[in-house]
Amino acid sequence: MESFFLLFNRYLTEKAKGERIDWEKIQPPNPEQVRPYEVLPNVDPSILNKLAVLKLNGGLGTTMGCVGPKSVIEVREGMTFLDLSVRQIEHLNEKYNVNVPFILMNSFNTDEDTQRIIQKYQNHNISILTFNQSRYPRVDKESLLPCPENADSDKSNWYPPGHGDIFDALTNSGLLDQLIAAGKEYIFISNVDKLGAVVDLNIFQTMIDSQAEYVMEVTDKTKADIKGGTIIDYEGKPRLLEVAQVPKDHLDEFCSTRKFKICKLTIVDRN
Known part of the structure; x- marks a missing residue:
């Protein structure tokens, strides 16, 4: 809960100061x-050995009229967002003879269903890892007090924080240490339902050459x-x-x- 208190205190401080x-x-x-993309360098595909791909998988499909994780909504020829994402990484691994791991950041809303669903990929050419993003208490607008009475309070009293939680959650899960030990130095991040967000070697090489911490297309x-x-x-x-x-x-x-x-x-x- 330390991250929640830091974030909440920051919100209260900035609100009181009227900072903008x-x-x-x-x-x-x-x-x-x-x-410009056209000036980016050509690359050696071996850089993929330093990469892991992480998909944000904490959202439900309720806004699209579906039950369960958004990633299991069928979008093309009976295949789901998750199926197509797995296929993309399989193709990357096979094309370049590498082993880029596929990571799912779940939430308390999606983890149970996701753990069951990913069993069907056991015989695929892909290493699938998962971890959960944080769980923060909802706060009463008037009193500014937390809604849950204890850690076992109903789900409705909690929420998964925004995607910025990914770095704390990845570190706290122990998975970051595991990736570093495996020689991974970079993470590609996108929403699981954004199928156009794929690994681009030219952008990746530019990130390495410039020693940038963060690159956005x-x-x-x-x-x-x-x-x-x-x-x-x-x-x-x-x-x-x-x-x-x-x-x-x-x-x-x-x-x-x-x-x-x-x-x-x-x-x-x-x-």
């Missing part, structure tokens, strides 16, 4: 911070992407700016394609 992003310090990213912004996150330069450093961080009096500027010309894709690499 300084719009005057926001600039479009400079050319060194965003590189972006594309030109269109009118359909006006509320999507964008990359900015903030006090000389690249940062991701989401619409929820934008002051109301600057929303029109944020949604415009004149100043903010790129938007994020749901694909992240993390060292």
